[in-house]
Amino acid sequence: MxxxxxxxxxxxxxxxxxxxxxxxxxxxxxxxxxxxxxxxxxxxxxxxxxxxxxxxxxxxxxxxxxxxxxxxxxxxxxxxxxxxxxxxxxxxxxxxxxxxxxxxxxxxxxxxFDVDSRNALKQVIKRYEKIGLSPVVGPELEFYLCKQDGESPEGLKRYLDNDSHVYTTGSFTDPQGILEYLLENAAQLGLKAYAANHEYGRSQFEINLKHSLAMDSADRAFLFKTMIKELSARKGLLATFMGKPWNDDEGSGMHLHISLARKDGSNAFCDPQKPGVLTDLGLHFVAGVLSRSVALTPLLNPTVNSYRRINAKALAPTRVNWGYDNRFTLVRIPNETGAATRVEIRSMDGTANPYLAYAGLLLAGLEGIEKKMQPPKAIEGFLYGLPEEEQGTPLPTSLQEALAALEQDEELRNDLGSEITDTFIVIKKYELDRYNQWVSDWELREYAHHL
Structure with a gap:
């Protein structure tokens, strides 16, 4: 690996x-x-x-x-x-x-073991192999670096709190050299890390990992998150992949770039005669992902906090749709062609279990291929300028809504494995119940003085 x-x-x-x-x-x-x-x-x-x-x-x-x-x-x-x-x-x-x-x-x-998410992904990959295809995935993960702060309500503050460091590098952006330290170790560990940058949020960073076969990619995403946490702790910092850790800053996503390789190594999403346009098989894959996107949401966005990120102002998808090189869509087709032809899933955040998320998305895409599904019309231009009925089905706006959608999709639960999905749902419902009973600092600030 x-x-x-x-x-x-x-x-x-x-x-x-x-x-x-x-x-x-x-x-x-x-x-x-x-x-x-x-x-x-x-x-x-x-x-x-x-x-x-x-x-x-x-x-x-x-x-x-x-x-x-x-x-x-x-x-x-x-x-x-x-x-x-x-x-x-x-x-x-x-x-x-x-x-x-x-x-x-x-x-x-x-x-x-029925609740092993790595095995769940392994079973999905085997189904692709039976039809002569191998899923290839490239993950992009964003994260924040934080310092302990006993004076703030959450006990944390940003590693660096200056505005407008997006796409900047060096000591001005990263005075302790943490990002280059993380990049160097990720590369040496074999995680296929090849680039890093400061992202749009204050103290938000991204390290890019190359694509590879799905199991290798999921293993690397899993170890990458583990490594980022461990090495940040060694430097006295806390790294978080939370979807929206700060009220006054940007959310962090985990985008997946997916293609399918034939036995001869060629890209099954690419038609040499039609550069820049997905093959029929690629369109079937997109249609399958879109058809299950609502039910897949809790696997891609598994925390209460995840839904703070999903809003139109955050460039995070809010609707089930797709488009060519359109960052407002759930499924984006980047404008690279040939062997680099791929689809990008943009709704996921870094709190997701990579194995479960990969397995769910690949299952949905496989269903689209097997049933020869066709996607709706591709979105063009500014999504929110279109009539609402053309924007696509709304994605869940809360963990409660997302879990209900997964629970109701019996076919997806059975395909992924009823025991692993049902266990996931029970644990997440328990987490949701605890959240619903917790008195927040917002409530105290809003009500205690006046009411």
């Missing part, structure tokens, strides 16, 4: 030992996309691929406030994490340590 060397697992372990690696952090994604795992002496990695290591399965039903969500009381059995040694990689910032991603299995039977 993260290395191009075609060596077997035993040789890979021996190379890392020779390079001074002493510990391996075995990790997997929970439903939130958070890295969970354990650290092992590297000598243990010789037996773990065969035997695996047990974790309490309840870790997959924990919410973000450390509550084990009710509804899964079946004795809280184990799950088995089995290392995928092809993902083993030495950490450039800590050469004595390495990372390795694990697949999750059921004890005894060894069958894939």
């Amino acid at each position: 993260l290395t191009s060397e075609k060596i077997d697992d035993k040789e890979r372990l021996n190379v890392l030992k020779q390079q001074g690696v002493k510990f391996v952090r075995l990790q997997f994604s929970d439903l939130h996309g958070i890295s969970r795992g354990k650290v092992f002496p590297i000598s243990e990695m010789e037996r773990l691929p065969e035997h695996g290591i047990a974790f309490a399965g309840a870790v997959m039903t924990v919410d973000l406030r450390h509550n084990v969500v009710a509804g899964f009381e079946t004795g809280l059995p184990d799950i088995i994490a089995r290392p995928d040694l092809s993902t083993l990689v030495q950490l450039p910032w800590e050469p004595e340590a390495a990372w390795c991603i694990a697949n999750l299995e059921k004890p005894v039977s060894g069958m894939p």
Whole structure:
């Protein structure tokens, strides 16, 4: 995955030992996309691929406030994490340590664990392979860097609070050199990072990752988020991928650029005779994504906060539509042609679990291909200047509305895996209930003095 060397697992372990690696952090994604795992002496990695290591399965039903969500009381059995040694990689910032991603299995039977989002993506990829196609995905992630601040209500303030640093670089933008530090380590880690910049928001940054096959891309997105969090903490900062961390600043998105490769490596979205126009297969894919976009919304925007970002003023899509090189649309077709022909999904934010989001979007696109769906007319010009009926179906404006749409889409839930989607819905409803009962600082400021 993260290395191009075609060596077997035993040789890979021996190379890392020779390079001074002493510990391996075995990790997997929970439903939130958070890295969970354990650290092992590297000598243990010789037996773990065969035997695996047990974790309490309840870790997959924990919410973000450390509550084990009710509804899964079946004795809280184990799950088995089995290392995928092809993902083993030495950490450039800590050469004595390495990372390795694990697949999750059921004890005894060894069958894939139903709530493993990496396995959910793997099953979708297999369906594409049966029709001779391989999904290719390039992720773009934006994030904010923050400092601890005991005086502010949220306990955080921006790393730098100057206006208009978009597309600027150097010490004036980044006095501690954090961005270049992150870019260097992302490149050395094999995450295929190739560019970085200050984004539009104050202390908002973006690091671009190259495209690759879907599983490799999702693994890199997962490790990228983990790396950004860890390295920022080492510098005394907090990095957040929240959709809208500040009331007075821009939201952060995670855009996905998707194409499909044929067995000969050619781009199935590109017709050499019609440069700049999607093939019929590409149009079918777009139609499938649009048809499921409302139900997919909670997988792409999984927090209460995500919906603060989704508004017309934020260049975040609010409607189900598509267009050629139009940044107001949900699905944008960039103006690059030939092998670079692709679709861009613009609604997602960085709090999404990459494996779940990739799986859901690719499933929807596959449905469009299999059913030969046709998309509506492409949006041209300024979206919000069009008659409302031409703008497309509104996207959900709250987590509650989005979860209801996913819950009602039985076909999508079954295709993605009813157990993983139903578990996701239960956890997110619990989170939503806690939010609805919480007295906010806005309420105190608005009402306490006057009422």
